Amino acid sequence: DQQVKQNSPSLSVQEGRISILNCDYTNSMFDYFLWYKKYPAEGPTFLISISSIKDKNEDGRFTVFLNKSAKHLSLHIVPSQPGDSAVYFCAASGRTGANNLFFGTGTRLTVIP
């Protein structure tokens, strides 16, 4: 059963506009959330994270918002650039096992020049 869900398989955005990627989770024990970016034929690279004690974390053009009551998080990229075109994975972890990360199915972002 998928505990982390990304319901949009793909998203296209014009260069310079905002990209909003969404993620939902079901397990209320998750307390740490991450976004990874993946290019084809490469491993995922960490982008940004947020702890459950916060509702927003910002790093340059990237901002992650967490709504715990709705079990929802989103990644905002502004302004979007063509180099942002990649697959974005949402992940979550709780204090179990080896802090395993549970991943969503990914959203392919295409930024159109």
Added chain:
Amino acid sequence: DVKVTQSSRYLVKRTGEKVFLECVQDMDHENMFWYRQDPGLGLRLIYFSYDVKMKEKGDIPEGYSVSREKKERFSLILESASTNQTSMYLCASSPGGGLVNTEAFFGQGTRLTVV
């Protein structure tokens, strides 16, 4: 910088072969993971290890085994490769040792094709 290195970028194996995928990390991390990535399914955890010689099953361990004889090395073994194991395999590591809320660092991936 943390480096996680997977021994092969691309592999082609025959059905029934025993396949070894090797992963090495250089940051003295305690936790190591093997995932596979398939279109529409995201990253699914096969096995993980939180210490030398320790291993735990993930969500899809069937048809796989692992070995962790040294802290820096985590091997994934396909006992008898089948075509449904054609996939991108990703190794990752994270600090562990009581540290929580840390990201995992991934290798570059191994694209395995079983024919």
